[in-house]
Amino acid sequence: MPTIGEQHIVKSYDDEMKRLHDALARMAGLAEAQLAASIEALEKRDSDIATQVMNSDYKVDECEHFINEQTVRLLALRAPVADDLRLVISALKAAGDIERIADHAANAAKRSLVLNQMPTVAPMRSLVRMGKLVAELLNEVLDAFLAHDAERALAVRSRDQEVDDLYSSLFREILTYMMEDPRTITACSHLMFIAKNIERVGDHATNIAEMTYFISTGRALNDQRPKRDTSAFEGAVTP
Amino acid sequence: MPEASADTVALDTKMTSRDVKVHYGDKLALKGVDLEFRTNEVTALIGPSGCGKSTFLRCLNRMNDTIGIARVSGQVTLDNDHIYGPNGIDPVLLRMRVGMVFQKPNPFPKSLYDNVAFGPRIHGLYRDKDHLDEIVTKALEKAGLWHEVKDRLYEKGTGISGGQQQRLCIARAIAVSPEVILMDEPCSALDPIATAKVEELIDELRENFTIVIVTHSMQQAARVSQRTAFFHLGEVIEVGDTEQIFTAPTQQLTQGYITGRFG
Ligand SMILES: Nc1ncnc2c1ncn2[C@@H]1O[C@H](COP(=O)(O)OP(=O)(O)O)[C@@H](O)[C@H]1O
Ligand SMILES: [Mg+2]
Numbered sequence: 001m002p003t004i005g006e007q008h009i010v011k012s013y014d015d016e017m018k019r020l021h022d023a024l025a026r027m028a029g030l031a032e033a034q035l036a037a038s039i040e041a042l043e044k045r046d047s048d049i050a051t052q053v054m055n056s057d058y059k060v061d062e063c064e065h066f067i068n069e070q071t072v073r074l075l076a077l078r079a080p081v082a083d084d085l086r087l088v089i090s091a092l093k094a095a096g097d098i099e100r101i102a103d104h105a106a107n108a109a110k111r112s113l114v115l116n117q118m119p120t121v122a123p124m125r126s127l128v129r130m131g132k133l134v135a136e137l138l139n140e141v142l143d144a145f146l147a148h149d150a151e152r153a154l155a156v157r158s159r160d161q162e163v164d165d166l167y168s169s170l171f172r173e174i175l176t177y178m179m180e181d182p183r184t185i186t187a188c189s190h191l192m193f194i195a196k197n198i199e200r201v202g203d204h205a206t207n208i209a210e211m212t213y214f215i216s217t218g219r220a221l222n223d224q225r226p227k228r229d230t231s232a233f234e235g236a237v238t239p
Numbered sequence: 240m241p242e243a244s245a246d247t248v249a250l251d252t253k254m255t256s257r258d259v260k261v262h263y264g265d266k267l268a269l270k271g272v273d274l275e276f277r278t279n280e281v282t283a284l285i286g287p288s289g290c291g292k293s294t295f296l297r298c299l300n301r302m303n304d305t306i307g308i309a310r311v312s313g314q315v316t317l318d319n320d321h322i323y324g325p326n327g328i329d330p331v332l333l334r335m336r337v338g339m340v341f342q343k344p345n346p347f348p349k350s351l352y353d354n355v356a357f358g359p360r361i362h363g364l365y366r367d368k369d370h371l372d373e374i375v376t377k378a379l380e381k382a383g384l385w386h387e388v389k390d391r392l393y394e395k396g397t398g399i400s401g402g403q404q405q406r407l408c409i410a411r412a413i414a415v416s417p418e419v420i421l422m423d424e425p426c427s428a429l430d431p432i433a434t435a436k437v438e439e440l441i442d443e444l445r446e447n448f449t450i451v452i453v454t455h456s457m458q459q460a461a462r463v464s465q466r467t468a469f470f471h472l473g474e475v476i477e478v479g480d481t482e483q484i485f486t487a488p489t490q491q492l493t494q495g496y497i498t499g500r501f502g
Contacts, residue, residue, distance in 0.1 A: 008499050079458060081485045082494045218487020 013078055020070045020091050021146070024098075027063035028142040031098045034060065034105040035138060035201060039131035042112045042124065042194070050116075053109035060102035067095040086218060090211045094145060097204040101138065104197040104204075111190045118187045123173045127195055130166040134202050137163065141205045145212045153212035154221075156205070163202040170195050253278045253419060253449040254299060254337075259313035261294050261303060268294050270473040271313065276419070276466075281441060281450040283460035283481065286470030287501065292453040295470070296421050299451065300337035301330045317419070335362055338417035342424040344404035346396030346411075351388050354396040354407055355379060358415035374414055382410035383440050402433020409440060413448070420444065422452040426459065438463050457497050461485050469493045 008014045034053055041050035071092040074080060080088050108131075115124075137156050144153035171192070178188045210221045254276040261269040269291045276282050284292045294303065301322060303309040315322045317336065322328050328336075335358070346354050355375045358364070365371040375392075379385040384406045388399065396407055405425055412420055422441075426434040441450060441463045454460050460467050461481060468478040469492070477490040488494045495501060 005495065005500055009501055010499060013499065081457065081461070081497050082488050084498045085486060218483075 023067050030060050031102045034102045035135050038105040038109040043128045045116050050109040050112045057106040064095045064099040086215050090215050097207045101201050101204045104201050108194045108197045121184050121187045126170045131198050138205045141209050145208050150213045150216040153209040157209035160202050160206045167199040251278045255316045257314040262310040264308045281464040282466040283464035284453045285460050290470040291473045300334050335415050337419040338412035340422045340425050350393045351396050352392040355410050355414045378410040378414040382406045402429045419449045
């Protein structure tokens with residue numbers, strides 16, 4: 001009687017699963033680089049880097065396109081089950097998240113071009129700090145995702161709180177700054193949108209962490225990660 | 240799993256097996272199988288060839304009795320009554336209550352009508368000719384075959400297509416109003432359309448019967464069953480809701496088998 005092995009009996013199935021994984025790894029690497037570059041562009045006020053980020057976004061889109069096609073093909077032709085099914089479904093969903101992450105990086109880069117036409121504003125330092133934290137978490141999450149390491153992914157997920165805290169305090173900082181010096185309102189508004197872009201990257205990273213848990217366990221994470229971004233209440237009257 | 244004895248099983252449990260072992264001569268083919276089958280559910284038995292699925296299925300209606308070298312031990316119950324042992328249900332009555340459909344359609348070389356009427360006749364389950372006509376018609380209707388054969392009831396059962404023959408065998412099995420239907424790879428000789436019709440039929444029959452089906456097709460198990468048991472080398476490795484088995488099996492062996500990683 002045959003024994004159970006690591007590889008599929010049908011070798012081309014393994015090849016196709018590997019092609020999907022490789023595409024995800026490539027896409028993840030591109031998105032990481034895009035985010036890191038957009039933050040570098042902000043920090044160094046470097047319009048060349050920002051322009052390059054904007055012009056490279058299509059590469060991430062191409063990866064997503066390939067992954068979408070590959071997952072549809074695998075679903076139709078291989079009818080994957082169990083861990084194979086979870087991998088294929090997660091690939092499809094993660095590709096969507098990664099594509100959005102790269103979009104946010106490109107948006108941040110686009111706004112940094114405008115910011116470079118104006119004098120520097122002080123909250124930029126906090127924004128860059130938050131950007132670097134998110135970039136670090138994203139790298140960690142994507143590595144865990146590609147390695148199917150749920151434990152590591154969940155550790156990163158719990159740190160998304162730090163991002164939310166930074167975002168809330170940055171929001172207050174920018175508000176204060178605008179009130180003190182209305183001439184900075186234009187620059188500060190752009191900063192605010194960039195901060196939102198970066199905060200959204202953190203949310204997508206959290207999705208990918210949850211998917212990693214699903215891949216390894218077959219269960220959805222059902223505990224609600226506590227949300228402590230309080231910026232939505234900023235300016236509201238508190239009793 | 241909680242220890243369940245014959246008299247403490249859940250209400251909707253139709254059949255149970257406890258520590259069922261089968262020897263063929265000196266060879267131990269089943270190594271102690273514990274399973275439960277619930278009313279109005281389809282349970283699929285999957286696993287590589289030779290792992291004991293058919294052997295186990297035959298234990299459920301004492302078909303192994305007909306194999307000289309086979310020895311069965313352990314307990315099997317039907318509605319809490321033992322089917323083996325001194326107080327076991329009479330095998331003839333048992334096989335009426337627990338019907339069987341085989342891999343290859345095996346209609347008798349008689350008319351379609353006589354095929355379906357066979358069981359009711361030998362068990363004397365009808366009052367008069369009209370009643371027998373009614374039983375035959377109902378069984379053919381339930382088997383989804385009535386409209387295809389109603390004008391040729393007196394032609395030979397072997398003269399219809401393979402898919403129709405298999406549904407004829409299902410009609411023959413349900414004509415005696417069994418409670419449980421055992422199916423051993425009922426679609427392996429059928430084309431995809433005939434297979435789909437039998438699968439649809441299984442889904443309908445579930446309303447009135449308890450069904451246990453052995454299948455080699457993973458997709459078929461996923462499509463037709465609510466519970467799936469994975470057999471390997473004469474043992475049940477894992478049993479659970481079909482959805483769970485096919486999305487997140489708990490055992491490596493199960494996962495290896497259903498994803499095609501035997502090698
Ligand atoms: N009539 C028989 N005589 C001897 N050995 C048998 C007989 N039927 C089955 N076996 C053996 O018992 C084991 C289980 O067979 P079976 O129940 O047919 O497996 P499956 O249906 O899962 O393919 C196999 O090793 C097979 O060779
Ligand atoms: Mg068999």
